[in-house]
Amino acid sequence: MRRAIIQNLRTFRRPTPRKALKSLRITNSQHASLQRSIGSQPSPQPMRWSRRISVPAALGVAAAGSYYAYQRSGAQSVGPDGVLNGVQSRGAATATAYASVEHSPIGVHNTEVPEAVRKALIVEQGQLFTASIPADQPISKETDNSGRKVLEMLTPEQANAKLRTNEESYLVGRGEGVVRYDVVQIPSNDPIEDDHVEKIVEVPDTTAAAGEGKTRSDWMFWGVFDGHAGWTTSAKLRQTLVSYVARELNATYKSALQDPALTFPAAEAVDAAIKKGFVKLDHEITHDSVQKVLKSQSKVVAAEILAPALSGSCALLSFYDSRSKELRVACTGDSRAVLGRRAGSGKWTATALSVDQTGGTPSEDARLRAEHPGEQYVTMNGRILGGLEPSRAFGDAVYKWSKETQDKLKSSYFGRTPSKYLKTPPYVTAEPVITTTKVDPASGDFVVMATDGLWEMLTNEEVVGLVGQWLEKQATTTKATTTGNSSWLQSWFSTQKTNPLPIEHHDEGSTAGQRAPIRQQQWGVPTGQDERFVVEDKNAATHLVRNALGGKDSDMLSALLTLPAPYSRRYRDDLTVQVIFFGDGEHNGKVELNKEASATANGTNGGNGVKAKL
Known part of the structure; x- marks a missing residue:
């Protein structure tokens, strides 16, 4: 459930395109190609995705490949324990190769990618990326300050x-x-x-x-x-x-x-x-x-x-x-x-x-304002006291x-500081x-x-x-x-x-x-x-x-x-x-x-x- 209690989980901010992603260094002996990316279009509103990318195109992007690594200057290969979220490395990658980023049309696969590939999902601060390599090659991960995570994709059978x-x-x-x-x-x-x-x-x-x-x-x-x-x-x-x-x-x-x-x-x-x-x-x-x-x-x-x-x-x-x-x-x-x-x-x-x-439902907003007259912030941005979505x-x-009960519990046990708008509870029933x-x-x-x-x-x-x-x-x-x-x-x-x-x-x-x-x-x-x-x-x-x-x-x-x-x-x-x-x-x-x-x-x-x- 979307809740303002953890606002960052509800608000999805997309970074603007990064010109630096002109090339990738792959710690693998086989050629790899980054096929597609989403989130590469700047969005004027943080809460909205660009309508230029449909759902199947946007998230289908994430399932086309099997390998991704980002090369910093002097990048080093990471062992099995360096791959997050349970993805285990299947061998040490020793050789290096370069692969250019190809922003190919959505739905068009690179014809050079071998038929037998493993799939991976790359999460990078609100962006999803995908790439492909032969199925028998290892997955490795380069660490940097960009917050990239590499996840081995579920196969259709696993999904x-x-x-x-x-x-x-x-x-x-x-x-x-x-x-x-x-x-x-x-x-x-x-x-x-x-x-x-x-x-x-x-x-x-x-x-x-x-x-x-x-x-x-x-x-x-x-x-x-x-x-x-x-x-x-x-x-x-x-x-x-x-x-x-x-x-x-x-x-x-x-x-x-x-x-x-x-x-x-x-x-x-x-x-x-x-x-x-x-x-x-x-x-x-x-x-x-x-x-x-x-x-x-x-x-x-x-x-x-x-x-x-x-x-x-x-x-x-x-x-x-x-x-x-x-x-x-x-x-x-x-x-x-x-x-x-x-x-x-x-x-x-x-x-x-x-x-x-919710606080944004007209009938619920009217009820709350009638029950709490004069309280301007009883609903704010469709949320109760600006925080909770369901009314x-x-x-x-x-x-x-x-407020007295909350202060007593907080001082003797634990709790949160009451909202500054709290005057005549209860606000939620x-x-x-x-x-x-x-x-x-x-x-x-x-x-x-x-x-x-x-x-x-x-x-x-x-x-x-x-x-x-x-x-x-x-x-x-x-x-x-x-x-x-x-x-x-x-x-x-x-x-x-x-x-x-x-x-x-x-x-x-x-x-x-x-x-x-x-x-x-x-x-x-x-x-x-x-x-x-x-x-x-x-x-x-x-x-x-x-x-x-x-x-x-x-x-x-x-x-x-x-x-x-x-x-x-x-x-x-x-x-x-x-x-x-x-x-x-x-x-x-x-x-x-x-x-x-x-x-x-x-x-x-x-x-x-x-x-x-x-």
Whole structure:
């Protein structure tokens, strides 16, 4: 998540072209050629990339070569321990040769480069470079004061493996309106600051009147948590948020059963229960923790208890009641949920189920100014007190504690100096905004939930269109059966072209209250060019991430997945994506791992299986 707390990770300054790069000295006996570079055009605005270079051209540049070395006067070869980021030298380079820099047209490879090459990515203060040498030659690195890093590129096979390492898919055979959900995570921070949760709670008729012929119903929860300034708050939400919300819902539903005239609780009561669960948990994280620390008078206890309060996290939680067929989406922060629904034309429509909540959102800015009258800097540059981007979040206690509390904790334990604009906290709340949608499982609705790492690369309509494209591809490649979880695909589709995207009103996703994809703006990627997309994955969430990171441009995908933290944060955020498919599937009462779309089946996680959740 982009946060002003670490401003340098959000602001990407490109140096101007360096005339000194007229030649390179290569510590290798074979001729090498620097094929392409990006960032060589001066930019008048530090936050923007030159639109003269498209995304595939800009980042695809990074995957063409295998070797780079910069020669200073009197340069010396560096041994294996001199190669950063885990790239091991494969031999000592003794001879030297020169190679001129060739700024060849984007996409045009040097014909002199041998066919068998290894790939490398070179990061130099905001610029990416690439070069090529024969595959059997060593990688070495020259050190200088320019901050260059040399990384051996992931091969396409390695990139696929990394992309699929954390993918999970589950087949839901409970006959309650949900047939499948897919999940994937791709880290950028180390460790990843995102988290997620999926839970199905069987509700007996003593809690919710099940209706004729039924003895139970399901409450289904899916959540994505976009952490910032650390991972502890999002981990806390994974462990406890569903329990807090389910407890409040349980009390609300039981109360409604006391009235014989009611079948369901009032909509306002259900919304209030969800909000109460959110606010209670945040109070425990933010305020109860302070009392425990002051009582214990232990810095060890303070370090453990205050961690989720000092970091922060957005939360996007969906609650589906299988009996009412209502889907509620509770949004705290700027993660986003979008509904895909089949239109009469056979194409899909995209409907946002949440609004990005930041200091730059007009409705949130107006709310904050009404709550804090006369405070000029309550939002500044789209950020709370000029610092935090999301206007609603768990944790982030420095925007909720009083100045006195912060001074006390800092003097006795640790903390940060309060903002000079802090006057009437709290400025940030965990109370969510809730939307309610009636779902029609028979029509094959689906919902995509994702942290903002996805939405800064793709529009709402691109995301829904990509899932529609994926569904059509699965329907044409899956054998039709009369039973089983594959039948829900076959019953929906006839063979259609996958390009262009099967979406109605294909535009740039300029939905009120939602930001356009910032990466597309920065990199100058033209929207609406569906030929850049591809269908290669069995997991729908992985399919979305692949196309967000490059699609058909395998070089771009390899480049983005090769970059380690913290360099990767300049180009992409942590990514967590869930895709929930509604429909009528099997009635075997089970929730089973879908092996063909999970890491356990394709062996991309070293045979360790899907990671256990605490």
